[in-house]
Amino acid sequence: MEQFFQQLINGIMIGSTYAVVALGFGLIFSVMRVVNLAHPEIFMVGAYVAFVVITRLHVPGQGLGVSVAVGVFLLVLVLAMVVTGVVGLVLERLVVRPTRGTYILTPFIATSGVSIVLQNGAQRVFGPDPVRVPSVIPAHTFVVSGVRVTSMQITTVLTAVLIMLALRYYVYRTRWGRATRAVAEKPDVAAACGVNVNLVSQLTVSIASIMAGAAGVTLGLLYSSAAPFMGLLFGLKSFVCMLVAGNRYIEAIMAVGLLLGVVEAMVTGYVSSNLRDAVAFALLLAVLFFRPQGLFGSYEV
């Protein structure tokens, strides 16, 4: 029984990160009908920003008081979010805006070009091997009836949950969030209502990038490493989450992300860790076969 809960916790933790990245993908896709292949690389940039900031700051790692540690963590998070937000803005202006609204593959290829640049840029600057990201949050393992949870794991889930709540608030309760939903559904009509669609486009890509950056930071700290190709597999799975969930409801993507994380953890724990990566695709095949528009429906493409 312990094993079950242990895997459940592990699964929720990684699933929440899948969810955050998938939400970013989904946001860009549903609002602008663009598949942003550079999104996983922005996630990777977030992790590297954490690496740079922490090593430059010569953070002692362990032995920090809790409040200082949290402060440092927040600083790193904010810096990463700023950097990735700016990257998102530039990406939108230079790559997404000229190519959106055309053939669906064009922004796909353009952003894949960007992802190649980012991956190789990271290799050039930091080398092809993973770099060690020193931990910031004092390591502490909580044991609750046999289930082990580390402080970093808690931080990861907490960050993810807060981000998702913030996104939900933005989309459903703010003026621009409302405009974003309108643009996602009918961009022409939204424009005729006075919505500057280009501005919404920028906001959307920036927000998605900021989310990816934050996820990168937490994952980098969790595994104490950042690597140029860390975005690839993670991004692919997040992409699958988006496809499986359909892009109509934010909550759907969140749920599927968590589900994927949990199922993967269960498969790893009970069956075999080799099959872990196959779970995502099995899920994709299974769902798309019966419900091509995703579990919870999507806008017409």
Next chain:
Amino acid sequence: MNALLQVKGLEVTYGPVRAVKGIDLEVPKGEIRAILGANGAGKSSIIRAIMGLVKSRRGTLTLADRELQRLPPHMVNQLGIAWVPEGRQIFSTLTVHENLLMGAFGQRHAQEVRARQEQIMELFPILKARQAQLGGSLSGGEQQMLAIGRALMSNPVLLLMDEPSLGLAPRVVQYLFDLTREIRARGISILMAEQNARQALRVADYAYLLEVGEIRDSGPARDMEASERVRQVYLGG
């Protein structure tokens, strides 16, 4: 210039095809003008071109001496033109209330927006009743009312209506066209593209007849009603 909206030499092309081949029209302040014509004659293209939604267009468009042709749709809206699209096109994933708020997106003053929303809900009591419902759950007629209400939320000087009668029951159509008179009474000019010539000529002051992208005839509504061509082709003889 007297007229509120002036269109000169408007051409709209979709790829190799010219949908609108150089037309002139105008809408003076306080009038309802109709563009009549069969399906595919190019009426919608004209409306969309005025709104700034068409990529390839030529000609000049002015609203009270401000040039429109280089403006993106959201700026056209902010200048005072509101659009009631063909087929309603309300935001089905937003509530009725949110749809109306979207109409007023370009407007800053929250007080005014609230006041206007009250007005509109008085005009359309059914919208008040269904405030919290998703737009997609409304009937065709209700959606049309929502679309018009949404357009009115931006306090426009000119309302563009694209085929308002499409897909609606006759009684609802009657009601809607009576409504346009109400709207005119409040000082809002209307330019409508409409296939249903009978209803359109009933409320319009002036009408243009569009065929295959060109204006074949135009004149005060009374005269158009009496014209042979219109009678035969559009009013059933």
Next chain:
Amino acid sequence: MLRSILAHVPAFWVVTLITAGINAIITMGVYFSNAAGALSACHAAIAGMGAYVGAVLTTNFDWPFLLALLAGVMVGFLTGMLLALVTLRMNELVAGLTTLAFGETMVIIAFNLDYIGGANGFIGIPLETTFAAVYIVLALVVFVAWRFDRSRLGYAARACRDNAHAAAAMGINTPWVKTLVFALGGGIAGAGGVLRAHYVLVQNPEDMGFFFSVNYLIFWVFGGSYTFWGPLFGAMFLTILPELLRFSLYDRFIIYGVILTAIVIVRLQGVITRVPLGRRSAVRAWWSRREGSDGPAPTQSRRRHSQPSSAPGLGGSQGSR
């Protein structure tokens, strides 16, 4: 004679040219498969399936290379046909995703099939592919494409691609066209796969993955997906370009990425866009059917609004964003 010419070319470039040629063949497969409006995100997998079959036949059963090649073509053809039939009723995006899922599934199956080597791949494949072999096959494929573009099937496919409903209304048997065309593309990809396996001498499951399929799609769109010159150019250019930039390991990919992105943005319709006659005719034919009217009513073709002046119309109605 060819051999003596090739002897003067540095071996490195021969390798590059052979690789470029193989990529061109597979990309031509993409061209055919997508000619009627499909979006195949699994061509690397189709090629890989042909490759595995051909390789097993030559290595384990001593089949002559030519027969193995034909077997690969057959496998690719049948796979393409199957995929087309399965995705016939789906909308473009979902069909594309289904092909993607198919490709990944094939990778996983290959990983787990020990007969073909499993995770270690299938090794010991005899070297049968020569420069001549590749370019003869490529020339053949180009010839077929050239005839195809001018044939009734080619026109029909393009009409399907531009507007499936209109094509059907014109009397074109869209399911049949789509299936045939996809199958053809699959067969060609199968040939490319066999050639590749007998050159690289190893066939790995990962080679069938999404990443490689996307590469072929990139070659196809980059070059200009509306004529066969496009994919041909795209594959050759984008295979040779990284080799030209060999000065630094990472810089060259950075520059490659920049060039790729820049060109796609600047020439949204792909590098080669000589609008072929067939397309104009398909569009005109459709127009003349709707006599008395002109221009698509903007709201009518919401799902398949093709913008003739820009990229091929597979996107939705985002005309004036």
